[in-house]
Amino acid sequence: MRYIEPHAHMVSRTTDDYERLALAGCEVLCEPAFWAGFDRSSPDGFRDYFLQLTRHEPKRAAKHGIRHFCWLCVNPKEAEDPGFAREVMRMIPEFLDSPNVLGIGEIGLNKNTRNELAIFEEHVQLALDHDLPVLVHTPHLEDKRKGTRLILDALANFPKLRRDQVVIDHVEEHTVGTVLDAGYWAGMTLYPHSKCSVDRAIDILEIHGPERLWMNSACDWGVSDPLAVPKCALRMKARGHDTAAIRRMLWENPREFLSRSPRFIID
Amino acid sequence: MGGDHPLLDLQFIEARHLLVELAAFLDRCDRHGCTGDFRHRALLDALPLLLEQRTDRAKAVLDAFSDPTDTVASRAAAPVYGAPRPDAD
Numbered sequence A: 001m002r003y004i005e006p007h008a009h010m011v012s013r014t015t016d017d018y019e020r021l022a023l024a025g026c027e028v029l030c031e032p033a034f035w036a037g038f039d040r041s042s043p044d045g046f047r048d049y050f051l052q053l054t055r056h057e058p059k060r061a062a063k064h065g066i067r068h069f070c071w072l073c074v075n076p077k078e079a080e081d082p083g084f085a086r087e088v089m090r091m092i093p094e095f096l097d098s099p100n101v102l103g104i105g106e107i108g109l110n111k112n113t114r115n116e117l118a119i120f121e122e123h124v125q126l127a128l129d130h131d132l133p134v135l136v137h138t139p140h141l142e143d144k145r146k147g148t149r150l151i152l153d154a155l156a157n158f159p160k161l162r163r164d165q166v167v168i169d170h171v172e173e174h175t176v177g178t179v180l181d182a183g184y185w186a187g188m189t190l191y192p193h194s195k196c197s198v199d200r201a202i203d204i205l206e207i208h209g210p211e212r213l214w215m216n217s218a219c220d221w222g223v224s225d226p227l228a229v230p231k232c233a234l235r236m237k238a239r240g241h242d243t244a245a246i247r248r249m250l251w252e253n254p255r256e257f258l259s260r261s262p263r264f265i266i267d
Numbered sequence B: 001m002g003g004d005h006p007l008l009d010l011q012f013i014e015a016r017h018l019l020v021e022l023a024a025f026l027d028r029c030d031r032h033g034c035t036g037d038f039r040h041r042a043l044l045d046a047l048p049l050l051l052e053q054r055t056d057r058a059k060a061v062l063d064a065f066s067d068p069t070d071t072v073a074s075r076a077a078a079p080v081y082g083a084p085r086p087d088a089d
């Protein structure tokens, strides 16, 4: 079954993973900029990372027949130092003309701090200035509910922001309702021990319906599963969801949102 | 009657497994003397939610494990623990 993986951090994955993704039917993959597991020591570390996302990774994916797109930003964990973050942000426009760049992300909050919030808002403004969609990361575990509320409050202060241009990722049962009710897209991340399990994601789909909802593996350097999305499709089938419902979640919905970017042209 | 509902056929053994794992974890905490930890307390406090007649138990458990404050932190302080630390600022 062909599918779109809308959130994966392939710089942290092996070439074998690309092969497995391709074998499972992945044809399109999107990679938001994120925290690489360590803090970069200089803004030039980000320059190299942005080059990796815009030039190197698309070639690596193409060897397995996978189209690679990316999102650029300073991730919230490294936004705690606003001087550093702003220096990196000044470099982002240089990369926005790259053919695989979709928008600004994954921005958001990590520990719900004042500095993170300020840099988050500056990224939203950057997206508005360049008319780009936004991908938002919400914090983990006990910080998620409060962080999601702070993010929604902050976004509400941007009257020009079109809410259907924003996906708020890593929603769970206690945040998905407020995100969807406010008119944003919601992403469910299928993660082994935190975030959503495959079955809980299907529960959320059954309860809230498929409108403005997608799912992703967010596979990265941590405990995560690059094949979580096709595994969820198998589970949907076992739970009685038909082919059209599965195709909507794995292909049509991510395609609909990602098409907010004029660069996202797929067959 | 019973034994023929597809959802239970698919998931009962798995749910049973998860409950046994949780029971064993609580026994393990007793044996290892970590029952005074706020995380252990948070687990115990959330357990009654499972027996409530409601349709949003998962949300209720996640809410119980969420930071109840709404203030913006001045700096990144504690790491994430999975449950709010009672003495956190």
Ligand SMILES: [Zn+2]
Residues within 6 Å of the ligand: A007, A009, A032, A034, A106, A218
């Ligand atoms: Zn991510």
